[in-house]
Amino acid sequence: MALLTRMGFARVIGDSLAPVVDLVYPPRCPLCGDAIDAQSGLCSTCWAMLDIPGEPACAACQRPLSGFAVDENAMCAPCMATMPRHDGIAAGTIYGPASRKLVLAFKHGRRIALAPMLARLIAARLPVLEGAWLVAPVPLHRWRLWSRGYNQAALLAKELARTTGQELAVDLLRRTKRTPSLGGLGRKARARALSGAIALSSSGRARVAGARILLVDDVLTSGATSEACVRALKKAGAQKVVIACFARVIDDA
Incomplete structure (x- = not known):
């Protein structure tokens, strides 16, 4: 109160x-x-x-699908090949020139005042969050946090928690080691780089079992980092994990 x-x-x-x-x-x-x-x-x-995601979309990951007669249970090729561990992706925009400029200003240009607007775009794409949820950001390694001064995902998570009325769990996850830039790496190389890099915090272990979690990041590129987070959360007993991001990169799959 x-x-x-x-x-x-x-x-x-x-x-x-x-x-x-x-x-x-x-x-x-x-x-x-x-x-x-x-x-x-x-x-x-x-x-x-801004390119806003729409319908039709993959039933598992909400990737936009082409075609006018797509069944509501249709899935994209990547999800049919390997069913994702997560329980859906809510993206405010599709990554493009306009969203890229906003992300760069927010993430590297220290325009943290953009957080409420970016979060509103994410919130507009969220599914109905029934019951209690934890809103948790993708973590930064402490050295990256120290050099940047803030975790942009945590700022978005704070705004989404306020907007949805759900509980903010900013320290639920932690990065246990520094990882190189994943740009240009293949799937196996990304997996190796992130192996053991994401873990639950000591205070987060007792909160995850049976919990529903909204995992927040600014950009979803390959999905390797969010996948590592989802894996750690599901292994600890999370009931459901939905990924929420401002911009989602869509490949040609």
Whole structure:
């Protein structure tokens, strides 16, 4: 109750200061720089540039499928080849020029104020979260966290927990070792790089058994990192794990 009171007070203070902030820093579209009405959005032209996932989609992973007569239980080729461990993927956008620019600004440009907008796009694609869920970010290794200053996935998880009313579990998972960039690596090389890299935290072990977990990241590329997280969570007894990301890279499968 006290936490809700503090959050409500902070929201009132933020709303009261919004006109002053807008006067000092006029709202600009973070993509093109054009003037906009509020600090937390894009201009209409840039909104139209975002590629939002739609139907039809894979019943297992929500990958967009081509064709007009796709059965509602149809699955994409990767899921038919190997059934995923996760219980679905909710992506706010398909990775493209516009979402890439937002991700780079958020992740490497220290534009952390983009977190609420990016999280709203993710929240719009979430399935109904019945019952209690834990909202957990994909972890960063402590050295990466130290050099960057923040975990972008944790910022998104915080916003999604607030939006959905679910419990934030920011320290549920941890990275036990530094991993190289996975870009350009094949499936087996990615698996080797991530072997043993993700584990439950000491405080998280007692919370996972039987839990439903929303696993949050900014970008889902190959899925190797999220797969390692899902594996650790399911091994510890998680009932369900849904992956939530802002941008999803779609290959030609």
